[in-house]
Amino acid sequence: MxxxxxxxxxxxxxxxxxxxxxxxxxxxxxxxxxxxxxxxxxxxxxxxxxxxxxxxxxxxxxxxxxxxxxxxxxxxxxxxxxxxxxxxxxxxxxxxxxxxxxSSQNIIDSQLQMMFATCHPCISTEAQVGLSLSILCGFGVEEIADAFLTNKEVIYKRLARAKEKLREEKVKIELPVASEILGRMDAVLTTLYLLFSEGYYSTSQNTTLRKDLCIEAMRLNIMLVDNEKTNTPSANALLALMCFHSSRFEARTNEKGDSILYEEQDEKLWNKELIEKGEYYLNRASTGNKLSKYHLEAAIAYWHTHKIDSQLKWENILQLYNKLLQIEYSPIAALNRTYALAKANGVNEAITEAEKLNLTGNHFYYTLLGELYKTVDKLKAKEHFLSALALAKSPGDKQTLKSKIEQLTS
Amino acid sequence: MQEFLFVFRRAATNNEPPLSPEQLQSMMKPWQDWIGNIAAQNKLVSAGNRLTSEGRVVKPGNVITNGPYVELKEAIGGYTIVRADSLDEATELSLGCPILNVGGTVEVRTIIPMEITV
Structure with a gap:
C-alpha cells in the first residue's frame, strides 16, 4: 500500500x-x-x-x-x-x-461489547446507527451526514446527545447476560440492517462511501456470527441477506454511477463468491423456530440470484412476501409483493390489488402501476409513468422513467 | 381506523380422509394470497388462528359435550383481525376469502376498542 x-x-x-x-x-x-x-x-x-x-x-x-x-x-x-x-x-x-x-482477542471482545452499548435501547435508532458509524466504523461526522443526507451540525448534535444519554444511563460496555442477549440482539440487528440499507439504497452519489457502509455492516455482522453467544439464526439470516444483495454491487451501476435495473443487469458481473457465502449463512440460519423478517428477506434475495424467470421462482417470492408483510408492513414490501403477484398469478389480479394499495405519494407506486399496465393498456401505463415522473426526485429515477415512457411510445 | 373480526365457518367435517401434503399446499396458497392482499394494504392486525375440528362444549351444571356441535350446522374454523375505516370497508376485504369457495361463510364483526379516544 x-x-x-x-x-x-x-x-x-x-x-x-x-x-x-x-x-x-x-x-x-x-x-x-x-x-x-x-x-x-x-x-x-x-x-x-x-x-x-x-x-x-x-x-x-x-x-x-x-x-x-x-x-x-x-x-x-x-x-x-x-x-x-x-x-x-x-x-x-x-x-x-x-x-x-x-491483544487481538480483547480487541474483538471489546468491539462486540461496544456494539451492544451503541445499540442500547435508551437512545433512538437513528442515534444508534450514527453512533455505530462513528465509534465502530471510524466514520467522520461529515461522512455520516452525507450518508444520512443531512448536515454536519445535525449529526454532531445527535451524537453528542446520544453519548450524554449513555453516560446518564450508566450503560455498561459488556455483553448482555444470556437471558437478555436475544432481546438486545434485535436492536443490534436493526442497526446493522439500517447501516447496510443506508449504503445499498442511499441516493447519495458517493458510491465509494456507499460501498464502505455495506462492507462495515457486513464486518460487524460477521463478528456477531463468529461469537457463539451472538451467533443466532437471525444474525446469520441478516448476513445472508447482505451477501446476496452485495453480490450485485458491481452490476447495479454503470461507469457514470447511474443505477441499472435488475432486469437489465449483466449477471456475469454478479459476485459468485458472495452468493455462495449467502447460501452458506442462510443454511446456518435455518435452525430454531423463529422466522425473522431477515430470514424472509434473505430468502427473497436468494431467489433473485436466479436471473431466469420461472413459475417456481415467482411463486416462492410471492409466498415469502405474503409472510413478510404479516410480520411487518412496509410500502416497499407491499409494492414488491404486488409485482411478484403479477408474475405468479397474472397481471390482471395484480392490477386489481395494486389499485387498492393507496400509496399515491410514492413514485414507485406509479412506476409499478405503469409496469403492470404496460402489456394491457399502453395509454394507462404512460399516464402512470408520467405521474411517477412528477413525484420522482433523484436524477437517476427520472432518467429511468423517461426511458420507460420512450420505450412505450416507440 | 377500527378493528374488525372475521369469523370463518364451514360445515363441520370430521370424517374426511386426511389431505396429502400437496393438497394441503395447494389449499394454503389461496389463504396466503388473500391474507397477503390485506397485509399489502396495511390492514392486517393479526392473521389469527385456525381451529381443529374437535372440541368440547361446557354447559351449566358441569355438562360437557364433545364437538362437533350438533346444534350448529357450521363450526368455527378460524379467525382473523383486520383494520378498516368502516364495517363496509371491512366487508369488502372479506370478499376474496377462500372459505367462500368451499361453501363456508365469513362473519364480519366490529371489535369494541378497549381504549376509547375522545
Missing part, C-alpha cells in the same frame, strides 16, 4: 479497535476522552510519519502511543480521585488498572 494511503486505511481499521478497548477500559462515561485520545494518536502519527517516515510496524506504533496517552489519563484520574477521596491511603497507582490490553 502506498504511504499516503496507509494512514486513512489504518484510521478505518484501527480507530474502532483502539476506541473500543479504551472505552471498555475507562467506562462509557469517558467515551469522549477515549475519542480524543485516539484522534490525538492519529494526529501525532500523521505529523511524525510525515517528518520521519513510516515506522517498521505502523499498527504497533499506534497502539503504543494510544496506550501511553491512556496511561497518562488514568494516572491523572487516579491522582484526582485520590485528592478528592482522602480516604484512599495508598498513593501508588494500581498497575493492573494501567494495563491496556490491545
Amino acid at each position: 502506498e504511504e499516503r494511503q496507509l494512514l486513512p486505511h489504518l484510521f478505518r481499521t484501527e480507530y474502532r479497535k483502539i476506541i473500543s478497548v479504551l472505552c471498555r477500559h475507562f467506562g462509557i462515561e469517558h467515551i469522549e476522552t477515549a475519542e480524543d485520545i485516539v484522534s490525538d494518536t492519529f494526529l501525532i502519527a500523521s505529523e511524525t510519519w510525515g517528518l520521519k517516515g513510516l515506522p517498521a510496524n505502523p499498527t504497533a506504533w499506534l497502539y503504543i502511543v494510544a496506550k501511553n496517552k491512556a496511561k497518562d489519563f488514568l494516572k491523572h484520574q487516579a491522582v484526582f480521585s485520590q485528592k478528592v477521596a482522602i480516604a484512599i491511603k495508598t498513593s501508588k497507582v494500581d498497575e493492573t488498572i494501567m494495563d491496556i490490553d490491545l
